[in-house]
Amino acid sequence: MSRSSQAVLVVTALLSAATIAAVHVQQRRERERLYSGVLRDLERQSQKRENIRLLEEQIALTKRLTEEREKMLVEKGSQQS
Template sequence: MSAGSKAVLGVTLLLSVGTVVAVHLQQQRDRERLREGVLRDLERQSRKQENIRLLEDQIILTKHLEAERDRQALDRGPQQS
């Protein structure tokens, strides 16, 4: 084998190995990003459920407050007359 052939073979081998390694690393990054996306979605769903629970609590408290205010208004109404 001539020196030129060996050089071409070596360069080709290095480029092939480099390409395989680059593709492997890119796939790992893609998989990691996908996992992070799933975790972000789960966190977002958790926050959404918590917000819904807080909103329901606020609605209940508002109804209690309005009922108490109405009761007080009814109690004060006849006394002031």
């Protein structure tokens, strides 16, 4: 085999290896990006559940406060009569 054909063979092999490596790196990055999306979704769902829990707690506290205010107004009204 001539020297130039050997050089072409080596260059072609190196370019092929580099292309294959680049594709593998790209696939790994894409897989990591997709997985981080799943983690973000799980975090969002967790935060949403926490927000709903806090909202329900706030609603219950507001209801209790309203009931206590009404009770105090009724007691205050009965004391004045």
